[in-house]
Amino acid sequence: MITLTVNGExxxxxxxxxxxxxxxxxxxxxxxxxxxxxxxxxxxxCTVRVDxxxxxxxxxxxxxxxxAEVTTIEGLSDSGEVAxxxxxxxxxxxxxxxxxxxxxxxxxADILAHQxxxxxxxxxxxxxxxxxxxxxxxAIVDAVEATLEARR
Amino acid sequence: xxxxxxxxxxxxxxxxxxxxxxxSVPRPNAPKLVQGRATYxxxxxLPRMLHTAFxxxxxxxxxxxxxxxxxxxxxxGVVRVFTGADIAKVCDPWVxxxxxxxxxxxAPQYPLPLHRATWQGEPIVAVLAETRAAAEDGVAxxxxxFEPLPAQTDMESALAPGAVVIHPELGDNLVFxxxxxxxxxxxxxxxxHKVVEAxxxxxxxxxxxxxxxxxxxxxxxxxxxxxxxxxxxAPHMMQGVFAKQLRMAEGDVRVxxxxxxxxxGIKVHVYPDEVAVAAMARIMGRPVxxxxxxxxxxASDIHARDHRIHGRLAVDAEGRVLxxxxxxxxxxxxxxxxxxxxxxEGNQVVNLCGGPYDFRNYRCxxxxxxxxxxxxxxxxxVGHPIATAVTEGLMDLAAEALGMDPxxxxxxxxxxxxxxPYTSPAGMRFEGxxxxxxxxxxxxxxxxxxxxxxxxxxxxxxxxxxxxxxxFIELTNPSPFMxxxxxxxxxxxDGCTVRMDPDGSIVASSGVTEQGQGTEAILAQIVAHGxxxxxxxxxxxxxxxxxxxxxxxxxxxxxxxIGGEAALQSAIAxxxxxxxxxxxxxxxxxxxxxxxxxxxxxxxxxxxxxxxHELGRIVYFRGDTLPRELQRExxxxxxxxxxxxxxxxxxxxxxxxxxxxxxxxxxxxxxxxCVEDCGRIVNPMLVDEQVRGGIVQGIGGALYEHCIYDAQxxxxxxxxxDYLVPMSAEMPEMHVGHVETPTRESLLGAKGAxxxxxxxxxxxxxxxxxxxxxxxxxxxHEQPFTPERILRALGTIA
Numbered sequence: 031m032i033t034l035t036v037n038g039e040x041x042x043x044x045x046x047x048x049x050x051x052x053x054x055x056x057x058x059x060x061x062x063x064x065x066x067x068x069x070x071x072x073x074x075x076c077t078v079r080v081d082x083x084x085x086x087x088x089x090x091x092x093x094x095x096x097x098a099e100v101t102t103i104e105g106l107s108d109s110g111e112v113a114x115x116x117x118x119x120x121x122x123x124x125x126x127x128x129x130x131x132x133x134x135x136x137x138x139a140d141i142l143a144h145q146x147x148x149x150x151x152x153x154x155x156x157x158x159x160x161x162x163x164x165x166x167x168x169a170i171v172d173a174v175e176a177t178l179e180a181r182r
Numbered sequence: 183x184x185x186x187x188x189x190x191x192x193x194x195x196x197x198x199x200x201x202x203x204x205x206s207v208p209r210p211n212a213p214k215l216v217q218g219r220a221t222y223x224x225x226x227x228l229p230r231m232l233h234t235a236f237x238x239x240x241x242x243x244x245x246x247x248x249x250x251x252x253x254x255x256x257x258x259g260v261v262r263v264f265t266g267a268d269i270a271k272v273c274d275p276w277v278x279x280x281x282x283x284x285x286x287x288x289a290p291q292y293p294l295p296l297h298r299a300t301w302q303g304e305p306i307v308a309v310l311a312e313t314r315a316a317a318e319d320g321v322a323x324x325x326x327x328f329e330p331l332p333a334q335t336d337m338e339s340a341l342a343p344g345a346v347v348i349h350p351e352l353g354d355n356l357v358f359x360x361x362x363x364x365x366x367x368x369x370x371x372x373x374x375h376k377v378v379e380a381x382x383x384x385x386x387x388x389x390x391x392x393x394x395x396x397x398x399x400x401x402x403x404x405x406x407x408x409x410x411x412x413x414x415x416a417p418h419m420m421q422g423v424f425a426k427q428l429r430m431a432e433g434d435v436r437v438x439x440x441x442x443x444x445x446x447g448i449k450v451h452v453y454p455d456e457v458a459v460a461a462m463a464r465i466m467g468r469p470v471x472x473x474x475x476x477x478x479x480x481a482s483d484i485h486a487r488d489h490r491i492h493g494r495l496a497v498d499a500e501g502r503v504l505x506x507x508x509x510x511x512x513x514x515x516x517x518x519x520x521x522x523x524x525x526x527e528g529n530q531v532v533n534l535c536g537g538p539y540d541f542r543n544y545r546c547x548x549x550x551x552x553x554x555x556x557x558x559x560x561x562x563x564v565g566h567p568i569a570t571a572v573t574e575g576l577m578d579l580a581a582e583a584l585g586m587d588p589x590x591x592x593x594x595x596x597x598x599x600x601x602x603p604y605t606s607p608a609g610m611r612f613e614g615x616x617x618x619x620x621x622x623x624x625x626x627x628x629x630x631x632x633x634x635x636x637x638x639x640x641x642x643x644x645x646x647x648x649x650x651x652x653x654f655i656e657l658t659n660p661s662p663f664m665x666x667x668x669x670x671x672x673x674x675x676d677g678c679t680v681r682m683d684p685d686g687s688i689v690a691s692s693g694v695t696e697q698g699q700g701t702e703a704i705l706a707q708i709v710a711h712g713x714x715x716x717x718x719x720x721x722x723x724x725x726x727x728x729x730x731x732x733x734x735x736x737x738x739x740x741x742x743x744i745g746g747e748a749a750l751q752s753a754i755a756x757x758x759x760x761x762x763x764x765x766x767x768x769x770x771x772x773x774x775x776x777x778x779x780x781x782x783x784x785x786x787x788x789x790x791x792x793x794x795h796e797l798g799r800i801v802y803f804r805g806d807t808l809p810r811e812l813q814r815e816x817x818x819x820x821x822x823x824x825x826x827x828x829x830x831x832x833x834x835x836x837x838x839x840x841x842x843x844x845x846x847x848x849x850x851x852x853x854x855x856c857v858e859d860c861g862r863i864v865n866p867m868l869v870d871e872q873v874r875g876g877i878v879q880g881i882g883g884a885l886y887e888h889c890i891y892d893a894q895x896x897x898x899x900x901x902x903x904d905y906l907v908p909m910s911a912e913m914p915e916m917h918v919g920h921v922e923t924p925t926r927e928s929l930l931g932a933k934g935a936x937x938x939x940x941x942x943x944x945x946x947x948x949x950x951x952x953x954x955x956x957x958x959x960x961x962x963h964e965q966p967f968t969p970e971r972i973l974r975a976l977g978t979i980a
Contacts, residue, residue: 048315062225063218065443067392068476072902075392103218116216120208123871127698128215129392129443135216151911158911161902163392163444164698166878166939167910169871 037105052087074160103132126164206867223396235317239299242895247327259316280668288518300516303481337513365543370505374496393443399463416735439725486561505543515557530565544607566941650949658739658934677731686794693733694745712753714777739934834858847969876939
């Protein structure tokens with residue numbers, strides 16, 4: 031049995047030792063906004079926040095998260111923390127199929143929080159662990175850059 | 183009624199900004215994507231749903247021996263195990279050939295093979311369980327005996343004496359061959375001032391949709407219907423496929439396609455594991471879900487572009503193209519893929535080589551052979567990047583042989599902008615292209631003089647940079663000449679139904695589909711424009727065979743050109759009907775009225791007469807007040823199919839600026855440009871992002887992506903750590919420009935835009951790399967252009 035906070039709500043569940051976080055979120059809690067893309071830590075589609083840091087949901091075992099604080103795209107959206115970033119993603123068409131987008135938003139939120147003066151090259155570097163097949167990345171970089179500039 | 187023309191309905195540029203056509207309206211379905219509120223197939227959970235996992239062949243070629251299932255059945259949660267023979271009881275095999283591809287042959291393919299495995303990763307046995315994890319445990323507990331057979335992996339030896347004939351009943355491994363020949367190629371080469379030639383290789387690669395292939399099939403025994411939730415580009419086609427293979431009536435099958443996490447052609451084919459899922463649901467009378475994992479995606483999604491091409495080009499002393507002579511060979515795996523077939527890619531190479539240029543003598547042969555690797559089929563820009571790389575690689579070699587500037591040799595040979603209609607030596611009919619206007623536009627965008635100065639200065643410091651150009655044509659808006667005439671039940675027609683509800687809101691359902699391109703956004707724009715309402719008042723329905731007009735779906739760049747025209751025609755028809763009803767209510771001639779932003783107005787003067795909301799209230803709730811004989815059903819459907827041209831060709835040109843490190847062989851992409859002409863642009867932002875995404879997909883094939891097999895047919899690239907895809911840090915800034923030459927086949931005038939980027943990027947990058955390497959005496963023509971291949975070309979490594 032683990033007890034943790036997910037998007038501000040306390041949840042307790044029995045989990046198999048092999049259950050990774052992304053399956054825990056999607057299958058046990060119904061939080062389907064985070065996606066399983068490769069399940070080996072490369073694509074970034076499962077990126078979520080654990081205790082303030084972004085992690086790969088496919089590389090973290092749920093059983094290790096007793097007492098942790100987890101934020102997913104659903105919680106991040108509801109909090110309004112990145113409403114401006116999300117608006118810029120829409121305005122700039124920085125999402126096409128959208129499957130990478132929640133992970134991309136989580137990673138971009140990390141830039142907004144920790145790298146307020148990031149250049150385009152630094153934005154690209156920070157996003158380099160999130161695979162997007164559709165956009166070619168430029169619109170995503172534009173959306174993050176526009177958000178950083180507006181916040182300055 | 184007055185003649186409706188593009189000008190009369192406000193489609194000209196001068197009508198901006200009062201038109202929705204030509205405006206960068208944000209996609210109405212984007213907010214749910216950025217908030218994680220979309221519904222992909224794996225997000226759908228149904229009562230009593232079972233999960234499946236497949237045991238896949240570990241061998242490239244093997245006889246399937248004993249299948250021991252007892253241990254798997256003992257795994258907690260496992261419900262049932264299915265072999266090929268079990269599935270075949272309810273499901274027929276298919277053969278993927280097209281009648282118009284003369285002499286084409288392929289073997290019957292079962293969902294799970296009965297006797298032989300023919301590629302590593304082929305699904306062999308399925309385990310159904312309460313969870314995916316339990317199903318995988320069940321697969322691990324299966325004991326299947328594979329008796330390895332010699333594998334035929336090398337396409338070059340597929341037709342040689344002694345080759346392993348993969349399907350003995352076919353006699354040999356030849357699937358299809360075609361030669362197009364016009365003019366006198368031999369004489370043209372004999373008379374040439376210069377002849378250049380090269381051997382090109384395009385690497386086998388795949389689509390890597392971030393959402394893997396996903397399906398839930400649910401057979402309801404009570405009413406005998408099969409409902410399939412499917413991540414697909416072509417719901418109606420799949421409805422027909424499931425019905426035919428499972429011996430059901432088409433009307434008893436419904437395919438629902440909600441959000442799709444990328445497709446790129448990967449999700450327009452019939453996959454044996456997905457048909458097996460439908461068959462298992464049919465047998466079990468329960469929903470069955472299958473979500474491919476990344477290993478399964480690499481091993482069983484279609485691959486593409488596995489070609490070896492010998493190309494020769496003859497030019498005269500002025501640099502005019504005299505003849506192209508191209509020999510293409512492609513290996514497609516052990517089966518042609520149903521129903522589009524795996525011969526189309528090679529056929530496209532024959533259709534497209536030399537495509538941008540005006541010349542008379544042409545010979546191109548494609549030879550399509552079987553091999554024990556994953557099946558290949560149509561993937562974004564089918565055949566185009568191959569034909570473009572060959573054509574443009576040869577043009578650069580000719581320019582070098584002549585001592586001519588690469589831009590100048592193109593200017594001398596590109597088909598004149600006033601030469602249309604024009605039929606290419608390969609037999610392709612072009613309604614109207616803009617090669618010279620596009621080149622001029624490109625040269626406005628690319629600072630060539632500054633780049634050449636920078637290049638010279640950098641070389642003096644031992645830094646090697648290069649500029650590469652690639653012109654291309656792209657086949658869009660396909661007619662039945664692509665598949666229908668070959669006997670495939672693939673619709674080239676598409677439909678749209680537009681209705682007005684009582685509150686004045688508009689709902690349009692369309693047979694084309696959305697996988698992220700922005701289909702629903704442009705349909706909303708077109709319908710809003712056509713009816714005369716704010717775009718926010720339009721809701722679009724796609725991806726459900728039960729609620730949308732029959733259509734082909736989204737592939738081959740047909741969403742805007744075909745689906746968009748059907749939407750425009752149906753919207754215009756609804757507008758006319760609304761005006762007829764309004765005229766009866768207002769005792770005015772319908773011709774004297776117009777609809778502007780949801781209000782009926784006087785055409786002259788623009789005075790408001792009534793809102794659509796009020797019109798809807800009267801029609802739906804007070805029909806008693808209307809004239810008895812008045813037609814008042816506020817719904818219209820129109821279908822559209824192209825009739826004059828088999829395909830609406832588009833054109834464009836790209837430029838790539840790169841730096842090559844001769845010490846490491848690494849290529850750094852500095853900047854990229856593309857000018858393309860997709861006809862009338864409905865939403866400039868969406869077109870630009872299609873082009874950018876397409877360019878990066880082309881970059882992937884040119885520099886990184888490669889499905890590598892060893893000589894025994896073992897796939898070595900089954901993770902995203904082994905198979906490299908473009909990531910943000912390495913990608914260049916891309917500049918996109920447009921020329922607009924609308925097609926006259928439709929009122930809308932739109933052609934396709936989704937494949938232009940992918941078509942041209944590899945050729946432009948290849949030419950840029952070779953421009954950088956020229957002072958070092960090295961050249962590369964084998965994709966992907968890896969550091970190893972570049973170092974080998976430089977002689978740094980053996």
